[in-house]
Amino acid sequence: MQADPTLTWNVGRDVGEVLEYHFMVNALLAGSIVAVMAGLVGWMMVLRRETFAGHTLSMMAFPGASGAALIGVPATWGYFVFCGAGALAIGRFSGGKSRSWSEQSATIGAVQALALALGFLFVNLYGGVLGGLDNLLFGTFLGVSDGQVLVLAAVTAGALVVLGGLARPLLFASVDADVAGARGVPVRSLSTAFLVLLGLAVAETSQITGVLLVFALLVTPAATAQAITARPGLSLWLTVAIGLVVVWAGLGVSYFSVYPAGFFITAFAFAIYVIARVIVGVLGGRSADLKAPAPESPPPRGVIA
Amino acid sequence: MFSQEFMRNALLAGTFIALACGVSGWFVVLRGQVFAGDALSHVAFPGALAAAAAGVDERVGLFAATVAVGAGIGALGRTGGAGAGRGAKMAAAAPADDAAIGTVFTFILGVGVFFLTLFSTSSGGGAGIQAAHTLFGSIFGLAAGEARLAAAVALGATLLTLAIARPLLFASVSPEVAAARGVPTRLLGVGFVALLGVVAAEATQAVGALLLLGLLAAPAAAAHRLARGPFAGIALAGLFAVVAMWGGLALAYAVPSLPPSTTIVVLAVGVYILAAFMGRRTVMMRGGAS
Numbered sequence: 001m002q003a004d005p006t007l008t009w010n011v012g013r014d015v016g017e018v019l020e021y022h023f024m025v026n027a028l029l030a031g032s033i034v035a036v037m038a039g040l041v042g043w044m045m046v047l048r049r050e051t052f053a054g055h056t057l058s059m060m061a062f063p064g065a066s067g068a069a070l071i072g073v074p075a076t077w078g079y080f081v082f083c084g085a086g087a088l089a090i091g092r093f094s095g096g097k098s099r100s101w102s103e104q105s106a107t108i109g110a111v112q113a114l115a116l117a118l119g120f121l122f123v124n125l126y127g128g129v130l131g132g133l134d135n136l137l138f139g140t141f142l143g144v145s146d147g148q149v150l151v152l153a154a155v156t157a158g159a160l161v162v163l164g165g166l167a168r169p170l171l172f173a174s175v176d177a178d179v180a181g182a183r184g185v186p187v188r189s190l191s192t193a194f195l196v197l198l199g200l201a202v203a204e205t206s207q208i209t210g211v212l213l214v215f216a217l218l219v220t221p222a223a224t225a226q227a228i229t230a231r232p233g234l235s236l237w238l239t240v241a242i243g244l245v246v247v248w249a250g251l252g253v254s255y256f257s258v259y260p261a262g263f264f265i266t267a268f269a270f271a272i273y274v275i276a277r278v279i280v281g282v283l284g285g286r287s288a289d290l291k292a293p294a295p296e297s298p299p300p301r302g303v304i305a
Numbered sequence: 306m307f308s309q310e311f312m313r314n315a316l317l318a319g320t321f322i323a324l325a326c327g328v329s330g331w332f333v334v335l336r337g338q339v340f341a342g343d344a345l346s347h348v349a350f351p352g353a354l355a356a357a358a359a360g361v362d363e364r365v366g367l368f369a370a371t372v373a374v375g376a377g378i379g380a381l382g383r384t385g386g387a388g389a390g391r392g393a394k395m396a397a398a399a400p401a402d403d404a405a406i407g408t409v410f411t412f413i414l415g416v417g418v419f420f421l422t423l424f425s426t427s428s429g430g431g432a433g434i435q436a437a438h439t440l441f442g443s444i445f446g447l448a449a450g451e452a453r454l455a456a457a458v459a460l461g462a463t464l465l466t467l468a469i470a471r472p473l474l475f476a477s478v479s480p481e482v483a484a485a486r487g488v489p490t491r492l493l494g495v496g497f498v499a500l501l502g503v504v505a506a507e508a509t510q511a512v513g514a515l516l517l518l519g520l521l522a523a524p525a526a527a528a529h530r531l532a533r534g535p536f537a538g539i540a541l542a543g544l545f546a547v548v549a550m551w552g553g554l555a556l557a558y559a560v561p562s563l564p565p566s567t568t569i570v571v572l573a574v575g576v577y578i579l580a581a582f583m584g585r586r587t588v589m590m591r592g593g594a595s
Contacts, residue, residue, distance in 0.1 A: 106525070259419055267416075
């Protein structure tokens, strides 16, 4: 990507310095993998308006990690077990045909509250190591091991293959569930399958960004891209590009600063989102036209700069 | 149990906070704003930490952050009652601005992390404990004055919600008709979310920023399942929340290893699960009869 040279403020030497450290290389690798995965899954999530479900699944990672610590198994297992179970629970209890949005969201909220309560209980039973709690909630970008990078890569590859296979019917079911159902697309099972996939993505992302900040990579790039363009292919690539730029820039800057990577990543992502919304708003206001040919070319340039 | 002062304080503050959560939560669920409530609850965290970093009382930051963001969500959002009454399609029923809410509150959480670092570098230690208190609440740690103030504010929020209950209900159920009849739906929407911000800031002190959604959404959702009329529903939501609060406090007192925030939220969700099963049975019976 062309964004690579803008990794830090004073290019060249600093990039070399960053890459000299193994932990930074690992963090960049893991961050890039996560950005791609979260971007693609998050794009679908934003399209399907399942942001709240995604947020709840990201909260699932908290009891997952603290529960795993409590019974002494690797945290990764806990992440995947709880996020998977949460996805199934949301799919099972809130996906009913006759449910209104308010009822669905109430169910999702209840699931989330229960998960967090359990997580807090696990932390308390574990003995309340507060430093660990902060890491759990806000991530350990800079402490990623080689093994974790491999696991991340494998899970991402698997999830992307599944997402690729589901993409067409899922897009159909997301855009118009009734027509898709009439054409024989299994809307309900697709929805649950997507939630499980979302759970996987979240479980993976939250190991790096922490439970509370998963959303920076899951929702913000996708929301930005979909605000910029309505063309699915373009906005998908834009999502991934924004995610990568944000992760690289955030990690790079946090290396030279005392403040955590999570803050910079969310701040950059949000800044891009606001800039994109403002530009699109200005252009859209000037030519109040449904097709809006203008927003497609200028905003991406503004975004990457 | 009642001979302990911290327990009396917790009960006093907890009862009114639960009441406020239940009553306003009923409208939150009705208006399909659970996600907005969730966002507000998370915003409480950076608010408290910013206040701590600046060296002022954390409640100032709590209220400032939640009320400001609440008014912002209310003003920006097109959510106002849009979800209520719509059925079936998930994509069509969800309000269109959920991605915007998610984006905004992720950023605010990021700012919270920033303040957490700032606070821990400036004051040395204590930041982790402060963060944990804000996120998960410390109802057993309330002093008598704090508890009285919390109870008074929560009672005020409850009464205010009840005072605007009729027009708010009208505006939530059919916004267009209400607007045509001269109800200021826009103002009501903004006012309600700002009020919700006050409730969220209160409840953060009791169960914490991360768990207050349980108190806000679960009793209200249970009441929506069981009660027919709106005012019965509001009463039931308040009742469920207070029962969960009392039960949770008693349970946490009896079993010291259980934190009160957990027991309160687990009981609240338990009530909801029970209500969901009972509601399903009545629906099935009704369906079978007709």
